[in-house]
Amino acid sequence: MKNIFFTLVFSLVINSVFSQCDGRYETEIFNSVTTTTINYSDVYTNSQHEMDIYTPDGDTETNRPLILYMHGGSFTAGSKEQIDCVDFCESFAKRGYVTASVNYRLASNPINFMLDQELQYRTVFKAIADIKSAIRYFRKDFDNGNTYGIDDNTIFIGGTSAGGVIAVHLAYVDNISDLPTSPIDVQSIANSLGGIEGDAGNLGYSSQVSGVISFAGGINDVNWIDALDEPLVSIQGDADVIVNYNCGPGQGVATILTLCGTAEMHPQANAVGLINNDLVYPGEGHTWFVSGNSNSKFTQAVEFTKDFLYPLLPCNNATSITSINSKKILIKIIDLLGRETEKTINTPLFYIYSNGEVEKKMFIN
Known part of the structure; x- marks a missing residue:
């Protein structure tokens, strides 16, 4: 844009x-975490609007950064219990973050989804609406006792595959007017789902985020990334054609909308001066994250993400106005x-x- x-x-x-982070947020300083399952929407009450919230056991800090993490599954499958979601959320919670693995609405018929681009847009914007509601849930809770001890000014979002796609579009589609009206009227689709903030509730609170984490995710139009957007870290294999490392139809299927991956997002981020970094796995395809910590590439991606987020945290000392x-x-x-x-x-x-x-x-x- x-x-x-x-x-x-x-x-x-x-x-x-x-101020100093006092050793937090870099290494896993807590031995265990507690997981709490809640429904985050005040409009919908089904399992697609649940999230698992991870907090470090024994932590007395009440002003902690938050990461919301979304599962993959091509927008037709998957859940918050997937092993990569659990491993990611546990690892960052053990470092002192509060994390949440978040469910969202899925397309009910995979074949129809693959063949109908209007349905694809509608499904993605429903998912974005859900995650915006989840973000607002935490800010609403912050104003009503701060049950989970978060810093409501430091909220990151991320995910794998479809989850990464959600995170990128949530952050970088700033206005309905940015969306195309032809050949598909995406503006009308978004407006029918509650506009830029969506239809999943907790209205009256901001859905603003502080940064974006994309594991094998991509964006429909790289021009939506502009200089005022949030920092971006992405990790992807350069042989990925499910979410194309460059630009191409999702899953390599001509009827699915184009997604542009790491190879296109980061040059755009650099061109507009956005804080960003990327980790590329040569020769790797799409599924390196599926088995979570069992795959060294996943643990490397987690460490890379930790290193990217750490300087962005308010608890860090800045040594100069420039920094x-x-x-x-x-x-x-x-x-x-x-x-x-x-x-x-x-x-x-x-x-x-x-x-x-x-x-x-x-x-x-």
């Missing part, structure tokens, strides 16, 4: 924005009346970052 914009940056006084600016995370967007909002064209808005910086921006078509 490309727009012209004008920016006015106010450098606010930064005292001790960051602070390079690690800034968008906390929220507010309008001229101080109301939290989403990015909007032709409207002056204030972008507030974790390093204390505020930018006044107006995007013009």
Whole structure:
């Protein structure tokens, strides 16, 4: 997504924005975790709107970063109990994070899904709506006692395969107007499902995230990645044709929508100046993550992700204004009346970052 914009940056006084992480978030410092299953939607009550929340046993910290992680399964199968989801969430919870493995709505008929691109868009946007509701669930809970001890300004999303596709599109599709109207009217599809925030509930809270983790995921249009978007880390095999490492139809099937993987997302991220990093497995296909910790490539991907996220955490010391600016995370967007909002064209808005910086921006078509 490309727009012209004008920016006015106010450098606010930064005292001790960051403090030491005290050994947290790098290594597995906790021996065990507790898993709690909840329904995150206040609209739907079925199993597709459940998530397993992982918290480290014996931890007294109540201001912890959160990662929501979504399973793969081609949008027709899979669940939060898949081994890669469990292993990922347990590993990061043992490092001090709060993590959640999240279910979402799936297409009921795999054959129909493969043959119908309108149904594919509809299914993906339902899944995005669900995960946005799950994000808002945590912010709603934060305002009502903070049961899980999260920092509601530091929420990351990620997943494998379809889960990575959800994460990327949730973060990088900023407005309904960014979506195509031809040959399929995707704007109308999204609007019929509740608009940019979706139909899965917990409205009134932000679904903003601080970063994106893509294990073998991709994006339908790399131009949706812009300079104001969230940091991206992705891991993929360069022989992947299920979610194409370059660009190609999903699963290598001509009737499935195009997805562009790591080889295309990261040049775009570099071109717009987005914080990003990628790990590529030469000669590897799509399924390296399926067996979780049993595959050394999966554990390597987890470590790579940990190293990417760690400098983004608010608890880290920044040694200079330059390093602070390079690690800034968008906390929220507010309008001229101080109301939290989403990015909007032709409207002056204030972008507030974790390093204390505020930018006044107006995007013009």
